Amino acid sequence: xxDVAKLILDGKEYEFPITVGSEQERGIDxxxxxxxxxxxxxxxxxxNTGSCQSAITYIDGxxxxxxxxGIPIEQFANGPNFIEVAWLLIFGRxxxxxxxxxxxxELTHEAxxxxxxxxxxxxxxxxxxPMAILASMVSALSCFHPEFMDLTDEERFCAAAARxxxxxxxxxxxxxxxxxxxxxxxPDPNLKFVHNFLHMMFSMPYDQFICDDLxxxxxxxxxxxxxxxxxxxxxxxxxxxxxxxxxxFASCSAGIGALWGPLHGxxxxxxxxxxxxxxxxxxTPEEYVxxxxxxxxxxxxxxxxxxxxxxFDPRAKLIGDIANELLxxxxxxxxxxxxxxxxxxxxxxxPYFIERNLYPNVDFYSGIILRAIGIPTDMxxxxxxxxxxxxxxxxxxxxxxxxxxxxRPRQIYVGNGMTDYTPMPGRK
Ligand code: ACO
Numbered sequence: 001x002x003d004v005a006k007l008i009l010d011g012k013e014y015e016f017p018i019t020v021g022s023e024q025e026r027g028i029d030x031x032x033x034x035x036x037x038x039x040x041x042x043x044x045x046x047x048n049t050g051s052c053q054s055a056i057t058y059i060d061g062x063x064x065x066x067x068x069x070g071i072p073i074e075q076f077a078n079g080p081n082f083i084e085v086a087w088l089l090i091f092g093r094x095x096x097x098x099x100x101x102x103x104x105x106e107l108t109h110e111a112x113x114x115x116x117x118x119x120x121x122x123x124x125x126x127x128x129x130p131m132a133i134l135a136s137m138v139s140a141l142s143c144f145h146p147e148f149m150d151l152t153d154e155e156r157f158c159a160a161a162a163r164x165x166x167x168x169x170x171x172x173x174x175x176x177x178x179x180x181x182x183x184x185x186x187p188d189p190n191l192k193f194v195h196n197f198l199h200m201m202f203s204m205p206y207d208q209f210i211c212d213d214l215x216x217x218x219x220x221x222x223x224x225x226x227x228x229x230x231x232x233x234x235x236x237x238x239x240x241x242x243x244x245x246x247x248x249f250a251s252c253s254a255g256i257g258a259l260w261g262p263l264h265g266x267x268x269x270x271x272x273x274x275x276x277x278x279x280x281x282x283x284t285p286e287e288y289v290x291x292x293x294x295x296x297x298x299x300x301x302x303x304x305x306x307x308x309x310x311x312f313d314p315r316a317k318l319i320g321d322i323a324n325e326l327l328x329x330x331x332x333x334x335x336x337x338x339x340x341x342x343x344x345x346x347x348x349x350x351p352y353f354i355e356r357n358l359y360p361n362v363d364f365y366s367g368i369i370l371r372a373i374g375i376p377t378d379m380x381x382x383x384x385x386x387x388x389x390x391x392x393x394x395x396x397x398x399x400x401x402x403x404x405x406x407x408r409p410r411q412i413y414v415g416n417g418m419t420d421y422t423p424m425p426g427r428k
Contacts, residue, residue: 040412082227083104086390090394109189114144135254135256138171179378198211225315232264232307234255234265267302326373336371367380
């Protein structure tokens, strides 16, 4: 295969080098394009644009492959815990016993938030969206931890990462408790990461939450499956903000904003809303699929389709398996799960979805599991953010370690030509 790409423009030929990744992915390096030709590329939605070289996560969307630091996602289904995976993503290899223990202990010691920060929760309206609280409070960590504004050495970065991963879970649980008007439950140093989160969510001062092992394992796996997904919208946002040398907390807070949208992390909420709409509105799954195929309706089959996976989302299979195991174990018969299964059956046989390679994505079943665990719908995207945080941190650090320029895309301007300012009295 050629190691250069040729471009002919206005009769002149230019050569651009091809960069080849470790899995033989090929990219035309156009970093000198504008300087040499006066042209830029136009790629709305960035579907053909590589913004960086990264060693964190590999995806082959056509083959349904997802690997963290080379390890296939399927191998995380029955074993590691979320903290081990977080360490792997951030530091590039699996931790040994001492590294794991020290990181896990740091998370335990740093789980609580400053009392001043806790008071902030009281000033949010009860109905405030938890994603708004999460973004604000993660950003507010910059005020309470000024010692982590400058993260150049690895030890200090590791301490900041541990604090962020640990505290986001406390912030998330406090956001929920505030919305419910319930007393805040402080983290318990005797509990592990996922169990501790469920404790802060569901314990009462007079009634300790008893955690079913399968519930803990299901949530652990959901967090792992969401932990990274290379240059998705929120991760690219974190990298973009970080490229201005903004601090880790500010960059991840921006990532939370990006994740909030219904076409990204908010999709698991949208899936549940769709299932409820079908359930409560006397719509059949068949009627809904028909609507989703009609462009005029503005309706989409939520939890279906993916920018990268044009075969199947490997995470969707793992998450579907947990749903099948967990719900009977909890004695939950959820009519929404029946609707979801029926929608999946119909869509997978429908030429509209087959021709466009639209398969269930990770969000299709995750909401049903979270609902069975007792997590309210508006907290689903918050759980996604807790899961995605190690990926954001890993990308922020990777970028921080390599010499990089501030991210600054260009545009093709299509607005007015030069126009004079008209004083107010002369305006129509
Ligand atoms: N329902 C119906 N039609 C769909 C759907 C869907 N869920 N998804 C895509 N299509 C159609 C589009 O209308 C388009 O049809 P056309 O070629 O006739 O115009 C074609 O499939 C391609 O769609 P695009 O929007 O170009 O695909 P893109 O890669 O830009 O979007 C996305 C991917 C945003 C995920 C899209 O499939 C979607 O909106 N899905 C529903 C929302 C969702 O589940 N998001 C979660 C993503 S996973 C995550 O963030 C963790």
